[in-house]
Amino acid sequence: MPETPLPSPDLTLDTSGRLCPYPIVEIARAMKTLASGAVVCVVATDPGIVTDMPMWCRATRNQHLGTFREGAAFRSWVRKGIPA
Amino acid sequence: MSAPKAIAMISGGLDSTLALALVKRQGIEVKAVNFYTGLCITETQRRKGGRPDGTIPRNEALRAASDLEVEIEYVDVSDQGYLELIVNPRHGYGSNANPCVDCRIFMMRKAREIMEREGASFVFTGEVVGQRPKSQRRDTMRAVERESGLEGRLVRPLSALLLAPSIPEKEGILDRSRLLGISGRSRQPQIRLARELGIEDWPQPAGGCCYLTDEAFSRKFFDILDAREEAGEERRILREDLVLLSTGRHFRLSPRVKMIVGRSEGENGVLDAYAGGRARLLARDLNGPVALVEGTATWEERQLAARIVARYGKGKDLPEVAIDWIEDGVPETLLVPPETDEARIEAMRI
Numbered sequence: 001m002p003e004t005p006l007p008s009p010d011l012t013l014d015t016s017g018r019l020c021p022y023p024i025v026e027i028a029r030a031m032k033t034l035a036s037g038a039v040v041c042v043v044a045t046d047p048g049i050v051t052d053m054p055m056w057c058r059a060t061r062n063q064h065l066g067t068f069r070e071g072a073a074f075r076s077w078v079r080k081g082i083p084a
Numbered sequence: 085m086s087a088p089k090a091i092a093m094i095s096g097g098l099d100s101t102l103a104l105a106l107v108k109r110q111g112i113e114v115k116a117v118n119f120y121t122g123l124c125i126t127e128t129q130r131r132k133g134g135r136p137d138g139t140i141p142r143n144e145a146l147r148a149a150s151d152l153e154v155e156i157e158y159v160d161v162s163d164q165g166y167l168e169l170i171v172n173p174r175h176g177y178g179s180n181a182n183p184c185v186d187c188r189i190f191m192m193r194k195a196r197e198i199m200e201r202e203g204a205s206f207v208f209t210g211e212v213v214g215q216r217p218k219s220q221r222r223d224t225m226r227a228v229e230r231e232s233g234l235e236g237r238l239v240r241p242l243s244a245l246l247l248a249p250s251i252p253e254k255e256g257i258l259d260r261s262r263l264l265g266i267s268g269r270s271r272q273p274q275i276r277l278a279r280e281l282g283i284e285d286w287p288q289p290a291g292g293c294c295y296l297t298d299e300a301f302s303r304k305f306f307d308i309l310d311a312r313e314e315a316g317e318e319r320r321i322l323r324e325d326l327v328l329l330s331t332g333r334h335f336r337l338s339p340r341v342k343m344i345v346g347r348s349e350g351e352n353g354v355l356d357a358y359a360g361g362r363a364r365l366l367a368r369d370l371n372g373p374v375a376l377v378e379g380t381a382t383w384e385e386r387q388l389a390a391r392i393v394a395r396y397g398k399g400k401d402l403p404e405v406a407i408d409w410i411e412d413g414v415p416e417t418l419l420v421p422p423e424t425d426e427a428r429i430e431a432m433r434i
Contacts, residue, residue: 019130028158052143055143
């Protein structure tokens, strides 16, 4: 887990059991409905999220706050948009 | 006025990454699309927990979009329409079960829809004239462009100077003089260009990431179609067939009965998930593979399947192994000697 506490998410997306690229497809869809600055937590069992989420955030100019393993699953925090 | 927009069809390989960079540096807003067919070898490795050495392959399309800061959309095309296409390709197969020409037309039609929806001016790809024996021949590339409905609006930036000018080039949206005239199978021009453009990271050419280009996969693919046809069923492939075709060792015990044996913990997990409607076999007291049997097996075939499961488990040197045969949730134990006749096993391997 991270040393500094993460913000509580505005939305949690559970993609457990779904495989690459679905965790990314689902966050992309959800982001369209959220305001800039909103925080999303994606729960995934696909270990690919560890590399995918930072890359997706870079490609789409969102802020990757961190991806952490929690038992068999991973939790990935993303903030919509890049703070000025 | 906002910047003109284009849709990039990318795999994340070197060629599509370069195409992306060439168009983007002309000040064009690019949206990348990557098609999910369910047939990507890398994706399948990821879903089984990574490579044998424990590393997890990257999603290269996402890596390319990320490196070039381009928005990317995944388009799931792994539905029945695509499955029908791979069973009945109008333009035929390549050297294995790869209907590359039909597949390209199919994806380019989807890209055209996205282009129209996004108000983009054109679609582009990393195709290089003469790079592939069939699908990237100049005449085939023209036919694909025509049949996809993208005539004049499909740009191949790496080979553009060898092709007729496209509409965006004629309209001045794209500067033709900044596009290239690369052809053939050598990758040296692309590697030089990557250095010039400051692109340092790309995957090694894999000769295609698609299972349909794989000889062993193709054998199993056509085996299913032939077996269904012989049984008087429709010659078709289902989504779950594709998952199972890329999982485990496959044996045909008879025209109507087939067996799949897991090769790793990851594959055993996949087979467990697809046990519905099939018999599931595993050794009772020993570590070993999970196996699935499809079709109604005779007593002899059940014995044979159990012996094969015993052969691939920890009890392969024991005189007898207890194998659980679980069908419709009902377990039955078969006590069998492991199969020792390797030639017999090989003869059944698909």
